[in-house]
Amino acid sequence: MTGESSSLPPVTPPLPWQHAAWERLLASRKGGSLPHALLLAGLPGTGCERFALALARYLLCAAPVQGTNCGDCKACRLTASGAHGDFLILEPTGKGQVIPVGQVRDAIAFGAQTPGLGQCKVLLIAPAERMNAAAANALLKTLEEPPANTYLLLVTGAESRLPATVRSRCQVLRFPVPAEDDCLSWLAEGRDQEAARQALALAAGRPLRAAELLQEGELATATKQRAAVEALLGGRAAAPAVDAALADLPLDAFLELLVRVLQDALRTLSPAALRSPRGQGLFACLDEVQGAARAVAAGANPQPELARATLLGGLEARLGERAADARLRSVFSPVTRL
Ligand SMILES: [Zn+2]
Incomplete structure (x- = not known):
């Protein structure tokens, strides 16, 4: 053994x-x-x-x-x-x-x-x-x-x-993902209830992953990492800054985080918003990131820094600051000015 x-x-x-x-x-x-x-x-x-x-x-x-x-x-x-x-x-x-x-x-x-x-x-x-x-x-x-x-x-x-x-x-x-209440009563033993709830949410309902996050310092780090990706999608942060905030994550965990934040962002959209350019952009990004995650799980071994920068750059171009610039440019495109 x-x-x-x-x-x-x-x-x-x-x-x-x-x-x-x-x-x-x-x-x-x-x-x-x-x-x-x-x-x-x-x-x-x-x-x-x-x-x-x-x-x-x-x-x-x-x-x-x-x-x-x-x-x-x-x-x-x-x-x-x-x-x-x-x-x-x-x-x-x-x-x-x-x-x-x-x-x-x-x-x-x-x-x-x-x-x-x-x-x-x-x-x-x-x-x-x-x-x-x-x-x-x-x-x-x-x-x-x-x-x-x-x-x-x-x-x-x-x-x-x-x-x-x-x-x-x-x-x-x-084994399905266990019920939230079962996870929380297991996680909260000897721990702060609110921290347990927060960790479980960050871990997408997976209790052993949440328990890892509750180890010292991990929860704050995971919260910051998630916030960094959300800021990128919201156009409030540039890709290089987000890249730096996520530098410590192994590639598979990085991809998993991106998938989760994109899925959560899609979940909050109304049916009409899903058809909007932003909704379509979120779908396209999710496809791209899930494709990368599948490739990595199947044994692909890309250079992590390059993979991270490429994916974050893509997200920024479709959804972040650069996307906002592009929308502005399209408003003031030559046709509009004529
Ligand atoms: Zn025995």
């Missing part, structure tokens, strides 16, 4: 909004019908990986207590420290952030071994859509006929990007 999950607390329960899905899986486990290949699909920041981890630890635990891993047995101590030989996590590596075929081959070899502690083996792949084509192909046979006592848990934030051949071999469990 490798990666971020080392040094876990003794017990990993599912998150409060996942209880119904959790109970269903536990019931099928008790009935002996838990699928050996599960695809857990939900937007990043809503807790799919946490659910998969809770399930992995539950399955590996020698004596689960009250529907979670016990936290006390040898298996639980080993999954907490990241040293359990029957638990393997595949995560993206390297600059391209892909899961290469070599990792999947190692995982298949892992699946072929007998469980060391005699319980079962768990292979967790997250995010599964980061497997490249060769890796996904290599996994197909194992998905179809998983070795005895082996569970494959695939986590994805972008189900449609997984090959249909992978999806069709898994039982799919979809």
